[in-house]
């Protein structure tokens with residue numbers, strides 16, 4: 458399943474290194490010596506979790522069906538237009554952030570609001586493309602990886 462998820466992300470224009478860049482960006486202020494390799498390992502660990510894989514497979518499938526005009530109405534219109542009153546994409550993303558506790562939620566809220574880098578790119582509305590679920594999934598993966606790094610670097614753990 459990991460392989461299928463990785464292929465799906467790649468096909469949708471999302472690389473692990475793009476997500477790792479977001480993680481580095483939000484954590485470098487707290488951990489100046491943090492490396493991109495460590496962020497990449499964190500992102501990879503998040504994507505290895507079964508509940509994360511399930512969320513990605515489900516959300517991206519809905520995005521792809523919306524692009525092909527194959528969802529039943531009124532869902533087709535709602536997902537294709539990324540209706541701002543539709544919150545199921547965020548709810549699905551929360552199943553990813555929940556994996557690493559409440560810091561994940563805070564990080565996700567921040568990324569959802571600021572939409573840096575790859576998240577902002579996915580959120581741009583381009584004709585024929587639907588990333589209603591993917592932008593939230595990517596923000597959630599980055600948020601969860603940032604939380605994992607925060608947990609593993611808690612000063613108390615090193616004493």
Ligand code: MG
Nearest residue numbers: 546589590593
């Ligand atoms: Mg969305």
